[in-house]
Amino acid sequence: MKSRSSRDGGYAIFMLPGLVAFFVIIAVPFLATIAISFTQWNGVQTPSWVGIQNYTDLLSDPFFTASFINTLVLILAMVIIPTILGLLLAGLLYAFVAPRFGTRTASFFRAGFYLPQVMPVAVAGVVWGWILQPDGALNSLLQGVGLGGLANNWLGDPSLALFTVMGTLVWVQVGFPLVIFFTALQRMDQSITEAAALDGASGWQTFIHVTIQQIRPEVFVVVLMTTIASFKVFAWIWVLTRGGPGTATYVPSYYTYLAFFEKSQVGYGSAIATLMTAVIVVVAAIFMNVQARRDLAEEN
Amino acid sequence: MAAIPAAEANQSKPVPRRPRLPLKERLTRRGQSSAVLLALVVLLAVMLSPFAIIALNALKSAEDYASNGPLSWPQSLSLDGVIDFWNRVDFTGKLINSIVISLSVAIFSTVLSLLNAFALGIGRIRGALWFLIFFMLANMLPNEAIVYPLYYMAKEVNLYNTQLAVIIIFIVIQSAFGTYFLSSILRAFPKELLDAARVDGCNKLQLLVQVVAPIVRPSLAVFMVFSFIWTWNELYLPLVFLIDNSSQTVPLAVATLYGQHNMDATQVAASALLGVLPCVVFFLLFQRTLTRGITAGSYK
Structure with missing residues (x-):
């Protein structure tokens, strides 16, 4: 122990509080969740070991299948569309608004688009729930401009609810990629873009082939972080739809919440939570692996 | 360009x-x-x-809303909805709860992260890379994967339904990101300053408190602001741990009252407005920190 601490120069002691805290609050509960996932437990009596039965049950559980498919669909609204929109908007603000109308104007837009990101998800959910209710503001607006035929029960119609949720999630998400990309553009090497322009590349070509390539690390980070976030969506669903109508907007985290705290199926809920974690870790590992290879390829 | x-x-x-x-x-x-x-x-x-x-x-009266719908300009300014909601949930109490929880978490998660980052970034203790990977994984972990054992533990030690439980858990969760974020900054800390301090006979604690902390104060502030706002905005853990109305946070109070039958439309709007306003204030106060910080945090 002594040789260890002297090799560490006496710094290791500073990690002690952190390690203890992480052990008690993160590591132990996480390992416990994994262990519980192999049991049947109502949270009160002694858990009984059931092996992988919870996991095999999951595969044939229509609620779980629905929640998993919904998550994949939500990736469109939380990752793909916001990333593309964020790239376009950041590009517009950086290359068009800032030079012609000043950096302050560009910053103003950036801040405005970012605002939904600083709201508590639960509160923004109430805002949208209020707007989207059947006699709410959106339907009133549609009727007011003579498009009453388009009015809908946005969150109550099973065939629409998921799309409505997706639309609102795009609204929440777009500010995050925008801000990251805008900052990335500011650190970008101007000479390459200018060289491309001199070579006769159109603005659009330059944007796709030069600008986006240069800020690829940021695109990568944004896609990774928003993908992880889409596997974790809870508050938005809890406030807006409670997974309904039916299973139209079910997501895994909402399902675990029900299993833990309303149905007392702690083992089953733990299996879903463990699976969620595994998916997140695997996705992150794949992303980082790809990025590391690209970095290596670029260095060689 | x-x-x-x-x-x-x-x-x-x-x-x-x-x-x-x-x-x-x-x-x-x-x-x-x-x-x-x-x-x-x-x-x-x-x-x-x-x-x-x-x-x-x-800012409309309930009658005004009933007769003119959600899109009309208020006929007269009415604070009834706001006042009703304020008194009904004891909004002052909710604000205090949110401030107490978020501020404690912001302060202590920053301290904990700094201690970890000091050992990892300055001390470069053995296995620093593995610790960083561990903190990154902890940061990705969905709440669902630790919540039930924590809920169970909290009941065992009589911390269930207390703000202290939420505070302790959030300190650790936010520190996962904070450690990662501050470590990358401390790794780049100027070596000459460290050497100079050693020559002056600084011990490790003095080095941390008198040299490192003051110099990285802007980064500490960025993290503290984030930790505060993230904690303020959370729904899931407060929903699980804070059962009593009197201990609830602002977003939780707004979200749980939403959808209750005796809430009329103007009251829901008022609740959402009151939920949004503190965040608009934070946003205006910390706009620069926020936009600078998410970039710093995501890109490294």
């Missing part, structure tokens, strides 16, 4: 792509610039309209 303007030219003109104009000429196409700016203004207005419509209706 010219990426986007030319792209706009291609999109908005139906004629085949024309040869690119010289920069100067492009910059003088004022009409087009204004059109793009106008489009951005409209888009931003649409983005922010949910907040406007909420504010509009929060």
Whole structure:
């Protein structure tokens, strides 16, 4: 122990509080969740070991299948569309608004688009729930401009609810990629873009082939972080739809919440939570692996 | 620099792509610039309209809403909805709860992260890389994967339904990111300063408190602001751990009252407005920190 601490120069002691805290609050509960996932437990009596039965049950559980498919669909609204929109908007603000109308104007837009990101998800959910209710503001607006035929029960119609949720999630998400990309553009090497322009590349070509390539690390980070976030969506669903109508907007985290705290199926809920974690870790590992290879390829 | 303007030219003109104009000429196409700016203004207005419509209706009387709907201008300014909601949930109490929880978490998670980052970034203790990977994994971990054992533990030690439980858990969760974030900053800490301090006979604690902490104070502030706002905005853990009305946070109070039958439309709007307002204040106060910080946090 002594040789260890002297090799560490006496710094290791500073990690002690952190390690203890992480052990008690993160590591132990996480390992416990994994262990519980192999049991049947109502949270009160002694858990009984059931092996992988919870996991095999999951595969044939229509609620779980629905929640998993919904998550994949939500990736469109939380990752793909916001990333593309964020790239376009950041590009517009950086290359068009800032030079012609000043950096302050560009910053103003950036801040405005970012605002939904600083709201508590639960509160923004109430805002949208209020707007989207059947006699709410959106339907009133549609009727007011003579498009009453388009009015809908946005969150109550099973065939629409998921799309409505997706639309609102795009609204929440777009500010995050925008801000990251805008900052990335500011650190970008101007000479390459200018060289491309001199070579006769159109603005659009330059944007796709030069600008986006240069800020690829940021695109990568944004896609990774928003993908992880889409596997974790809870508050938005809890406030807006409670997974309904039916299973139209079910997501895994909402399902675990029900299993833990309303149905007392702690083992089953733990299996879903463990699976969620595994998916997140695997996705992150794949992303980082790809990025590391690209970095290596670029260095060689 | 010219990426986007030319792209706009291609999109908005139906004629085949024309040869690119010289920069100067492009910059003088004022009409087009204004059109793009106008489009951005409209888009931003649409983005922010949910907040406007909420504010509009929060300041209406219930009768006004019943007869004129959600889109009309308030006939007279009425604070009834706001006052009703304020008293009904004891909003002062909710604000205090949120401030107590978020502020404690912000302060202690920063301290804990700094201690960890000092050992990892400055001390470079053995296995630092593995610790960092561990903290990164902890940061990705969904709440669902630790919540039930924590809930069980909290009940065992009589911390269930206390703000202290939420505070302790959030300190550790936010520190996962904080450690990662501050470690990357401390790794780049100027070596000369460390050497100079050692020559002056500083011990490790003095080094941390008198040399390192003051110099990285801006980064500490960035993290502290984030930790505060993230904790403020959380729903899931407060929902699980804070059962009593008297201990609830602002977003939790707004979200749980939403959808209760005896809430009328103006009251819901008022609740959303009250939920949004503190965050708008934070946003205005910390706008620079926030936009600088998410970049720093995500890119490294």
